[in-house]
Amino acid sequence: MQPFTVLTAIAMPLIRANVDTDAIIPSREMKKVSKTGLSDGLFAGWRYQEVGGRDPNPDFVMNRAPYDKSEIILGGVNFGCGSSREHAVWALAEYGFRAILAPSFAPIFQANCITNGILPVELAADIIARIAQDLEQDPQQRQLVIDLPQQTVTSPDGSIYGFEIGGEAKEMLLEGLDPIDLTLKLRDRIQAVRVAGQNRRPWEYL
Amino acid sequence: MSKSLFDKIWDNHRIADVGDASLVLIDRVFLHERTGSVALKSLKEAGRPIMAPSHVFATMDHIVDTFPGRTDKTIMPTGTAFITETRDAALDAGITLFDLNDDRQGIIHVISPEQGIVLPGLTLVCPDSHTCTQGAFGALAWGIGSTDAEHALATSTLRIKKPKSMRITVNGHLAPGVTAKDLALYLLGRYSAAGGRGHVVEYAGTAVEALDVEARLTLCNMATEFAAFSAMIAPDDKIFDYLKGRPYAPKGQDWDAAVAYWRSLKSDDGATFDREIVIDGAEVTPMVTWGTSPQHATAIDGVVPDYQAVQDRDSQEAYDRAIAYMGITPGTALESLPIDAAFIGSCTNSRLSDLRRAAAILKGRHVKAGVKAICVPGSTTVKRLAEAEGLDQVFRAAGFEWRESGCSMCFFAGGESFGRQERVVTSTNRNFESRQGPETRSHLASPEMVAASALTGFLTDPRKFGPRKFAV
Numbered sequence: 001m002q003p004f005t006v007l008t009a010i011a012m013p014l015i016r017a018n019v020d021t022d023a024i025i026p027s028r029e030m031k032k033v034s035k036t037g038l039s040d041g042l043f044a045g046w047r048y049q050e051v052g053g054r055d056p057n058p059d060f061v062m063n064r065a066p067y068d069k070s071e072i073i074l075g076g077v078n079f080g081c082g083s084s085r086e087h088a089v090w091a092l093a094e095y096g097f098r099a100i101l102a103p104s105f106a107p108i109f110q111a112n113c114i115t116n117g118i119l120p121v122e123l124a125a126d127i128i129a130r131i132a133q134d135l136e137q138d139p140q141q142r143q144l145v146i147d148l149p150q151q152t153v154t155s156p157d158g159s160i161y162g163f164e165i166g167g168e169a170k171e172m173l174l175e176g177l178d179p180i181d182l183t184l185k186l187r188d189r190i191q192a193v194r195v196a197g198q199n200r201r202p203w204e205y206l
Numbered sequence: 207m208s209k210s211l212f213d214k215i216w217d218n219h220r221i222a223d224v225g226d227a228s229l230v231l232i233d234r235v236f237l238h239e240r241t242g243s244v245a246l247k248s249l250k251e252a253g254r255p256i257m258a259p260s261h262v263f264a265t266m267d268h269i270v271d272t273f274p275g276r277t278d279k280t281i282m283p284t285g286t287a288f289i290t291e292t293r294d295a296a297l298d299a300g301i302t303l304f305d306l307n308d309d310r311q312g313i314i315h316v317i318s319p320e321q322g323i324v325l326p327g328l329t330l331v332c333p334d335s336h337t338c339t340q341g342a343f344g345a346l347a348w349g350i351g352s353t354d355a356e357h358a359l360a361t362s363t364l365r366i367k368k369p370k371s372m373r374i375t376v377n378g379h380l381a382p383g384v385t386a387k388d389l390a391l392y393l394l395g396r397y398s399a400a401g402g403r404g405h406v407v408e409y410a411g412t413a414v415e416a417l418d419v420e421a422r423l424t425l426c427n428m429a430t431e432f433a434a435f436s437a438m439i440a441p442d443d444k445i446f447d448y449l450k451g452r453p454y455a456p457k458g459q460d461w462d463a464a465v466a467y468w469r470s471l472k473s474d475d476g477a478t479f480d481r482e483i484v485i486d487g488a489e490v491t492p493m494v495t496w497g498t499s500p501q502h503a504t505a506i507d508g509v510v511p512d513y514q515a516v517q518d519r520d521s522q523e524a525y526d527r528a529i530a531y532m533g534i535t536p537g538t539a540l541e542s543l544p545i546d547a548a549f550i551g552s553c554t555n556s557r558l559s560d561l562r563r564a565a566a567i568l569k570g571r572h573v574k575a576g577v578k579a580i581c582v583p584g585s586t587t588v589k590r591l592a593e594a595e596g597l598d599q600v601f602r603a604a605g606f607e608w609r610e611s612g613c614s615m616c617f618f619a620g621g622e623s624f625g626r627q628e629r630v631v632t633s634t635n636r637n638f639e640s641r642q643g644p645e646t647r648s649h650l651a652s653p654e655m656v657a658a659s660a661l662t663g664f665l666t667d668p669r670k671f672g673p674r675k676f677a678v
Contacts, residue, residue: 017524018399018499022638028620031284033243033291035352051644052620076521078400078433082636083617084335085241086351107369107404107435108335112351166367168225180254183361186222186229190363193221193231194258203456203464204233204328206260 001117003176004148007098009071011144012061013132019075020082021109025091027083028052038091066140074132075102077125080109089116099146101128101153114169117176119148121163131155148174208476211440212371212406215346215471219329227367232358234261234323234330236314237301239292240268240619241333245355246295257362262301263323264292267313269619270306272582272609278306282621312585312611315339315553319423320587322452326441326468331358335430336553336635342422343449344441344471346406349430369435370480372405373473376413378487383669385563386421387555387633387652389413390428391493395503397483398519402434405481408473409439413487419448420557427554428635431500440472492667494540495637495650497528502637504540506655506667512536531639532647533627540665545649546628547578548660549642550606552616555633555653556584558591564657565597567671568604574663578624579606582614606660618643631659 028051029041040054047062049055056063062070073092079102080088089112092100099119113120123131134155135142142156148170153161165173172179183190198205209217219231237245242264249256256262269285270276278289289306296303304310310317315336318324326344331337333355340347350358358364380389393401407429409422417425422439429437446465449455456464492506501519504511513525513536520528529536534543550556550564561583573579581601583589589611592598598608615622616634623643624630630648633656637648651659654668661671 015521016527017520018501020636020638022617022636022641026640027617028282030240031620033247033288035244035248045640051640076524077519078403081399081431081433082335082638084333084337084349084351086333086353087241089351104400104403104433106433108349108351108430111354111366115351115353166226168227168365168367171225179365180252180357180360182224183229183357183363183365186363187361190221190229190231190257190361194362197231201327201464201467203460204325206454 001176001178004098004117004119004173006148007071007146008143009098010066010069010139011072011074011131011135012067012070013074013136014061015074015076015128015132017076018078018081021080021085021088022082024080024088025085030085030087035090036094038087039094042091042095071096071098072144072146073097073100074128075100077103079105081106084108086112089113089118093118101131103128114172117173119146119173121146121153123153123161123163127161130159208474208478210371210473210477210479211344211408211438211471212346213477215327215329216368218327221363224365227365229363229365231329232331232362232364233328234263235355235358236318236330236332237262237264237355238268238314238334239266239288241352242355243288243292243295245333245352245359246299247291249356249359250295250298254360256299256301256359259300262359263304264296264301265304265311265314265317266292266306268613270612272612272614274610276306276610280621282619285619285621309586309590312587313553313556313613315423315427316557316584316588319343319448320452320585322449322455325449325455325464326445326471331355331364336427338429338434338436339423339427339553341436341438342419342426343445344438344468346436346438348436370405371408372402372481372483373408373410373479375411375482375484376409376487377411377484379413379416380487380490384490384492385652385654386417386424388493389490390425391495391500391503391650392490394428394431394500395493399431399499399501400433402429402432405434407432407434407437409437410473414439415442418559419444420559423557424554428500431635441468492652492655492669494655494665496532496534496540498531498637498639499528500635500637500650502528503650506540506665508540510534510536510538510540541667543629543665544663545577545631545659545665547624547630548573548656549580549615549630549632549634550653550656551582551584551614552634553584554635556582556588558588560633560653561588561592561597564653565600567654567657567668568606568661569600571604571661573605573660577660577663579660580609580615581606582609583611585611615642617641631656631665
């Protein structure tokens with residue numbers, strides 16, 4: 001996984017409440033047992049003229065330069081709600097998105113982002129609206145800076161906004177670590193807990 | 207110190223602290239062909255064995271066809287590969303598979319209780335957002351991504367930060383004709399689709415205790431629509447009676463020890479929660495959604511709300527978009543909206559009691575001409591039991607299709623779907639844009655409201671068909 005430290009990039013406004021994972025990648029676009037080959041299906045229902053088609057809908061923000069080169073999304077409340085499909089995050093990452101700013105995220109989506117190196121930044125709705133306003137004059141030149149070590153977002157007008165992120169999540173993103181490898185270092189401890197559990201509540205062990 | 211039900215299960219499963227998160231023991235993992243297949247495949251490619259294969263179960267529910275006589279072939283293009291790859295991977299990994307043509311096959315959140323796989327006090331995860339359904343048994347059950355499923359398979363643990371807690375107490379009782387689905391929609395309508403965000407919700411109070419086991423599953427099912435981490439209900443004798451004798455439930459001496467332990471799984475007096483909501487069950491009436499988020503829920507005897515009524519949680523743009531998508535206008539009586547189709551099924555409302563209540567309304571009647579009506583039992587077991595008491599005949603005689611079990615048209619995966627701009631009344635859980643078909647307009651409701659609406663051809667308050675008990 002690509003470590004996340006400091007990102008300077010174009011940010012695309014998609015400030016709608018409850019953007020769900022069906023919208024991020026419709027079920028019909030998950031065609032293979034695979035984590036790749038999904039970016040064409042990203043936002044398919046909004047991005048293309050027809051269901052299953054590939055003619056771009058010019059009204060959708062991601063189809064308008066320079067937003068097609070965005071690496072950041074400015075989102076609305078409860079971003080990523082709905083289905084647990086990690087395909088939504090795989091599609092975002094494959095397209096090139098590295099961070100999402102939203103007032104809140106749905107829990108499974110938020111965990112999936114961290115697993116895949118996408119930084120979910122929680123900021124108040126009015127701050128995100130202010131950032132969007134600052135960027136829209138010239139989104140190509142007016143890029144957003146996200147500094148994970150410092151936990152700040154810097155808007156081109158010079159405003160600096162701090163954000164909170166859990167220590168474990170931050171470390172995973174900064175180091176690009178594989179959590180399974182980390183956990184397997186505790187394998188003996190896990191096995192000991194399982195043996196003790198089997199003695200205490202044997203019916204839980206099949 | 208007083209502990210909540212959630213605290214007790216959490217403390218029993220916390221192995222170590224890792225930074226500000228915890229390493230938590232996972233007792234059961236369930237997989238389906240849609241998102242579980244990729245986890246099994248990726249794990250194998252990484253050369254990682256499953257730590258406890260006897261604690262891992264898989265089934266086919268998401269992509270399988272539901273037509274009688276189905277095979278591995280699917281209407282969804284490329285769907286067959288999900289089925290065959292899951293089967294091969296499950297056999298290879300040595301996990302338990304409830305395959306097509308196995309009587310134990312069905313929607314995970316229907317069959318896990320049926321088989322006694324979910325038990326009070328367990329942790330259970332599945333790469334499926336509706337895993338919270340199973341919290342109805344007093345388990346900590348939650349949906350995860352496929353990569354976290356790999357972690358759970360390889361290590362029998364997950365690394366998670368302890369979620370916040372919330373208790374929703376429903377005092378009094380639900381009025382006759384008001385269901386757990388109506389309660390779930392009422393809470394979404396009142397507190398929004400982000401209302402429980404990140405919290406483990408414990409449902410409590412006399413109105414919740416009065417719910418039967420299957421209604422509790424329905425209530426907990428829609429906690430993910432509430433953006434909750436999960437939901438749970440303290441287990442009681444109804445749960446213990448349900449579990450007794452199920453294939454994977456404890457037996458003999460283990461049973462007695464298990465029940466003694468399960469009785470301790472409730473929030474102590476004085477337990478504290480990060481948030482508390484208290485409502486009166488009498489506030490809840492039959493509910494339906496009008497828009498494209500589950501929070502767009504209102505009483506069936508009401509009207510399509512204007513923007514002022516929802517401006518605390520929807521932007522003008524989101525509201526306008528929902529109204530335009532659904533092809534409705536503010537002020538329109540919901541019961542005046544004509545429907546094209548009616549769907550009973552999904553992990554929310556496809557269990558035997560759901561089908562019985564719908565059949566009680568349908569018996570001796572016929573769906574309105576031109577309405578496409580489909581019933582998809584939640585599991586092969588539910589289907590068999592329903593057929594044994596003649597429910598299939600009632601549905602068929604009323605003009606409903608009677609299908610094999612699966613998730614079916616709860617969502618459109620590229621295969622079967624409802625049509626463009628068709629208005630569907632549905633016992634499912636999500637009314638997102640194009641969820642049930644390209645441009646399909648979905649109205650979420652209880653199974654009895656779906657049945658009543660199918661009969662009249664309009665969204666309809668099922669109480670108009672009076673209290674009827676199904677009898678052959």
